[in-house]
Amino acid sequence: MALPPVGRLAVALLLAVVTLGLLGAARQLRPVPYGDRLLTAGPHAGTWAARVRDGAVAGHDSRTGALRWRYARAGHRPVDVVHARGEVIALWDDGLLTDTDGWSVRWHRALPDAAEWLPAQGGTGVLRPLGRGILAVVTPRRVTAYRTADGDLRWVLPARNGCAFRPEGAVRRGAALLLAQPCADAAWTGQLVALDDLGRIAPGRTPLGNDLPRPRPGRLEAENRLHGPVRLSLMAILLAH
Known part of the structure; x- marks a missing residue:
């Protein structure tokens, strides 16, 4: 017996929810890239300062000294940190360079030949x-x-x-x-x-600029014109089923 349109829509929504749940579970089971372990211990309002402590980078409230966040990597330890625009860049004992703002690890970069110089340096x-x-x-x-x-x-x-x-x-x-x-x-x-x-x-150098790239004029408007009809078409298909 065929299901009425409302029934088919309910089944489709149920399948979507189950699929999202399975994807979320699979994401939790995946290994964390680079062994990152970032824990947020409190609100980030106000200023904070970071330092290396107990094999991790820890951000502490500049006024109270309370722990704001702690960033560690499994099996590795930071050997130096510098502050940059409210973020912290850390050098790790395996030659990895990381940047964190206390909420997320924004980027990773591997330094070349680190095993040759880092242990002594x-x-x-x-x-x-x-x-x-x-x-x-x-x-x-x-x-x-x-x-x-x-x-x-x-x-x-x-x-x-x-x-x-x-x-x-x-x-x-x-x-x-x-x-x-x-x-x-x-x-x-x-x-x-x-x-x-x-x-x-x-003298006479012609270096490249270091500014962030800017989007081309009109690109965002063109993308919106393209994506708008696509979104409407997808919505029509879902409602039809």
């Missing part, structure tokens, strides 16, 4: 904010710059042949970061590199 001098939303990660072989807003790789500066950067041997001079690059056979001028958010400071 630790986090000393590795994370160097350059201003204007750019973070430099200084390792013996290269300097890698990321945009803190989304983790986008902006530029890479390799060390000269026969030379190596010293992450701990860097000082700020205004907007510039002066970085030591000891070499066995080079003049002292070649053993010091000046950087800013656009890369190595040099």
Whole structure:
């Protein structure tokens, strides 16, 4: 016996609810990427400060000291953290770079050759904010710059042949970061590199910009014109069944 239209609609809704429940359960069973364990312990109103404690990054209320959130990774520990626009970027002992605002882990980036230098270097001098939303990660072989807003790789500066950067041997001079690059056979001028958010400071350079990409004019309106009829068609199909 065929079901009336209302009955068919009820069955379709019931099947949709069951399907969503099964998808939610499957999502819970999946392994957490990168071993992330982020726990929010309280409201995020007001300012907070983060520090490494007990193998995790913990955010504490700047006024009361109460725990706001705690971020850990299974089997790993943070070796250094820096603050960036109300967020925290952490360097972990496996060479992973992460960004969290206390509500979510916004991005992950794996540093190259970390097993070769990180055990001896630790986090000393590795994370160097350059201003204007750019973070430099200084390792013996290269300097890698990321945009803190989304983790986008902006530029890479390799060390000269026969030379190596010293992450701990860097000082700020205004907007510039002066970085030591000891070499066995080079003049002292070649053993010091000046950087800013656009890369190595040099006469006549033409660096790429670091701003977030902007949507093309008219793109959003075009997408709305396309998606509107599609949504209406889907609604008509559901109501017909």
